[in-house]
Amino acid sequence: MKRALLIALAAVGLMAAEPPPAxxxxxxxxxxxxxAKALFADIRxxxxxxxAIADSPAGIAADMRRLVREEIAAGRTDAQVREDLVRRYGDFVLFKPPVRAGTWLLWFGPLAALLAVAAALLAMARRRGEGTPAxxxxxxxxxxxxxxxxxxRRDPDAKASDD
Structure with a gap:
């Protein structure tokens, strides 16, 4: 009975797995x-x-590669291909998203976080003061x-072996 249950669970697990991309x-x-290959390297x-979709084994990456090839074959420029992908998936799909109001966090967020941490450490160091007064x-x-x-002066808790 247990063996049949394990086989059934394995079969369900295999059926639930994503099929390999074409x-x-x-x-x-x-x-x-x-x-197309140059674009593959620029698309996440x-x-x-x-x-990049060039290196990814995911099924969606294979679909994105196919889409890029179809658009290039249709005569679209690289910029038009990128614009279409951004329209479908958002600015995040590009490894180098354009700098605009919606992507400021992507571009300047890490720098802002670093500056905030540095300011907090500096404030903490100043709050500690000068240390012990003379x-x-x-x-x-x-x-x-x-x-x-x-x-x-001997330590009252010290033993002879501590000397």
Missing amino acids: PDRPLPDAAQEAR CVVCQHE LSPDEEARLADILASQED
Whole structure:
């Protein structure tokens, strides 16, 4: 009974897996294929997010590669292909999104976060103050007397083996 249940669960798991993408079909024109491959390197996979669609094994990346090839074959320019992808997936699909109001966070967010952390650390360092205030001449004299009177000060908790 347990074995049949395990087989059924494995079968369901295999059916739920994403099917492998269809193999890429390069464009017949070498110049167009070179343009497509150059675009592949500039376009981010929306699933992997850290890989270009040229390197991604995800099914959506294969669909995006196919779409880019179709648009190039239809005679669209690289800028038009990028604009279409941005329209479909947003500015995030480009590794170098354009600088505009909607992408300021992408461009300047890391710098702003770094400056905020630096300002917080500087404020904390200033709040700590100057440290311990210097001893007054009277306090220094008292300390010197105490140290002179106790030449060999032993720790009351120390053992003979600690010497």
